[in-house]
Amino acid sequence: EVQLVESGGGLVQSGGSLRLSCAASGFTFNHYWMYWVRQAPGKGLVWVSGIHDDGRRTNYADSVKGRFTISRDNAKNMVYLQMSSLRAEDTAVYYCARSLGSSSGDEDYWGQGTLVTVSS
Amino acid sequence: DIQMTQSPSSLSASVGDRVTITCRASQGIGSDLGWFQQKPGKAPKRLIYAASSLQSGVPSRFGGSGSGTEFTLTISSLQPEDFATYFCLQHNTYPSTFGQGTKVEIK
Numbered sequence: 539e540v541q542l543v544e545s546g547g548g549l550v551q552s553g554g555s556l557r558l559s560c561a562a563s564g565f566t567f568n569h570y571w572m573y574w575v576r577q578a579p580g581k582g583l584v585w586v587s588g589i590h591d592d593g594r595r596t597n598y599a600d601s602v603k604g605r606f607t608i609s610r611d612n613a614k615n616m617v618y619l620q621m622s623s624l625r626a627e628d629t630a631v632y633y634c635a636r637s638l639g640s641s642s643g644d645e646d647y648w649g650q651g652t653l654v655t656v657s658s
Numbered sequence: 659d660i661q662m663t664q665s666p667s668s669l670s671a672s673v674g675d676r677v678t679i680t681c682r683a684s685q686g687i688g689s690d691l692g693w694f695q696q697k698p699g700k701a702p703k704r705l706i707y708a709a710s711s712l713q714s715g716v717p718s719r720f721g722g723s724g725s726g727t728e729f730t731l732t733i734s735s736l737q738p739e740d741f742a743t744y745f746c747l748q749h750n751t752y753p754s755t756f757g758q759g760t761k762v763e764i765k
Contacts, residue, residue, distance in 0.1 A: 573754075582759040583694075583702060583745050588752065597752035600659060633701055639692065639749020640707045643714065646692075648701035 540564040540647045542634045547652030550624055554656075558619040560634030560649060568592065568612040573638050574619045576630035577651075586632070587619065602628075624656045660684050660748055664757025670765040677733040679760045681746035686726045690750035693722055693731045696759075697742045705744075706731065736762070 546558040560572070574586040587608040588597045596608050607620040617634060631651040637644045661684040671677050681691065693706040704713050706722035709729055719734045733740055741764055746757040 575756075582743075583696070583747075583756045585747070585754040585756055588754070597754075599753045635701075638747065639690065639754055640704075641690065643707050643711060645714065646694075646704045648703075651701060 540636070540645075542636065542647055542649035544632065544634050544649040544652040547632065547654045549655045549657060552624060552626060552656055552658045554624050555620070555622040556624065556654060558621065558632055558634075558652060558654070560617045560619075562615045562617065562634075562636070565636070567615040570636050571638075572608075572610060572617040573635045574608060574617075575633045575635055575638070575648075576628075576654075577633070578627075578630040581630075584630070585638075588638075589617065621654070624654075626656050626658045628654060629656045630654060659753055660687060660751055660755055662746055662748055662755050662757040664746055664760055666760060667758060668761040668763060670763045671736050672765045673736055673738060675736045675765075677736050677740075677762060679731045679744055679746075681724075681729045681731075681757045683727045683729075683748055683750075687748045687750035689725050690748060691722075691724070691729050692747045692749070693720075694745045694747060695740075695742050696745065702745065733762075 573588045605623045610617045634649040636647045663682045689709040694702040696702040710722045
């Protein structure tokens with residue numbers, strides 16, 4: 539069974555840093571791009587970042603570029619999101635996800651989400 | 659970045675109604691589009707991939723169409739469990755981008 543479990547969310551002051559983690563299991567982790575998606579309270583989904591199977595390619599939304607860093611440890615089946623210079627507008631539930639953009643019907647999987655609250 | 663404009667932002671419909679939701683891309687994305695359903699307090703789940711292909715296990719009342727810049731999600735006969743929020747996602751060009759969402763409510 540595929541599982542994605544996020545952790546690391548919490549309350550942080552504006553300008554602070556936080557690292558989110560996502561533990562993956564039930565699939566061959568190093569065969570998949572992995573993603574972070576966020577959702578502010580009562581708002582829509584925002585694609586935040588993605589990382590290639592081997593970690594060599596990464597992509598970011600403009601709103602987080604230069605402040606957030608995605609990484610992965612294929613030996614531990616973990617993906618991370620290091621967030622710095624946090625702003626109130628970064629307050630959201632952050633989801634870890636797999637197979638977001640599939641052209642082959644490969645099923646998408648999401649974690650349960652972890653809440654990040656940035657206080658000003 | 660590619661902008662995805664989704665409409666309407668909300669709609670009210672009755673059980674049995676046909677419902678149509680549209681996403682327009684700011685530039686051509688081929689068929690690199692998925693449709694997701696999200697229920698309150700839950701993670702989203704994809705219904706449609708490659709613009710028009712039904713994800714395994716998804717009821718056939720859901721359908722997708724379009725290519726290039728204009729895409730449509732259709733629910734042929736709305737069921738009680740379909741009241742939810744729907745999002746499109748383009749994955750043609752990074753960064754990927756979601757539409758703003760359409761909340762489907764009970765009339």
